[in-house]
Amino acid sequence: MSAILPPGRAIWWKQPLDRVEGMWIIIALLWCLIMFFMMPYWHVFGKQNTPGEAYRITPAAFQAKAQEVVDKYTVRTEGNGQFPVVKPPAGSDIYLIGRLWQWWPIYELDKNQTYRLHISSMDWQHGFSLQPDNINLQISPGYDMVVTVKPDKSGTYAIICNEYCGIGHHTMVGRMYIVDNK
């Protein structure tokens, strides 16, 4: 029988399974199952996934909340005064804005302290990507994405945008400082 001709018998599938074919079916099935169970496994035990806590919010309301934190806790500025460096108290809610084409403001967080990091977009979709630790989250306008963070390594981190957001996408780079609290 050829693959391009109708099978010789109408009921063609009732025939003994060849050992090699059976082996391949078993291998393929096992691999499918491994791949399938890796998804929930990695979601629960992998260190890159965020819990997916999110709320609806308007860009204006989110901006107002971010502005409030910035007004209260700015310690200095960078980039010709364009980027406030904000050092909020441990345990507080902090707000990071993604917009064309910047992450605003710069947060300075204490190591081993917990913060509620809210991220939202003012315009189009952006991708929050903390480097070099590679923690990623898609950011959409109208949604407040919340991540409870407890930084465990001090240093300077880059936040890059990893969802295409127009002509300035590759220039959308922000920063985050994690400092040792003494």
Next chain:
Amino acid sequence: MANTTEYRICPDSGLQFHKPAETLMKVNAVAAVVFLLVGGILALLVTLTRWPAVHLLPADSFYQALTAHGLDMLIFWIIFFEIAVLYFCSSTLLRCRLATPRWAWLGFALMLIGAVTTNVAILRGRSSVMMTSYVPMPAEPVFYLGLILFAVGALIGCFVFFGTLVVAKAERTYEGSIPLVTFGALTAAIIAIFTIASGAIILIPTFLWSIGYISYIDPLMYRTIWWAFGHSSQQINVAAHVAVWYAIAAIVFGAKPM
């Protein structure tokens, strides 16, 4: 039964071709490889830009080339070719006439107009939104319109294929079950219906949004439904290319799978 002068036997493969169907297979396959060529040239531009030593294109043309590359390679080339495969697997393998060649031509015309329209929209420079075109980043309305026309054309092609299966059954041009390769093509066509429906469900409102009839499209809803289209369009390819492997093995090497 259709006139026998409408058929010819291929001297190399011995397969029987319905002439109107053969012409349609040729035009679809040729359109496919033309888009493959365009997409391939764009791939070269993308690669030469990503190569730091060359860094060929400035940002705006790079994003433009990348958007067109994605659509030409992942949608236009593949689906044009799959329509050719569908017609081959139905009318040639089942040795029957193609159902409604005129509708098939209409489908081809819509696909071609749609694919060209979207490419022109990207070329004009205000639709560099990537293949995913996530809202609310806007493209020109004709960008979405081209995709919708292409999808409608592809849908017509799928139904011409289904119709041809019905014709073959009704006119008893084969006995028993359909060949394995036709079965693979049928699988691809069924997935294609789901794919195209998902594409329509999200791209038609997006088109209406781009011309101002709808004020808001939820970005998460867009992303979810868009990927019902995006992922399953790749599953069409999987089903179709497995079918094509079997077809090539059988036609070129006379292989017998079972």
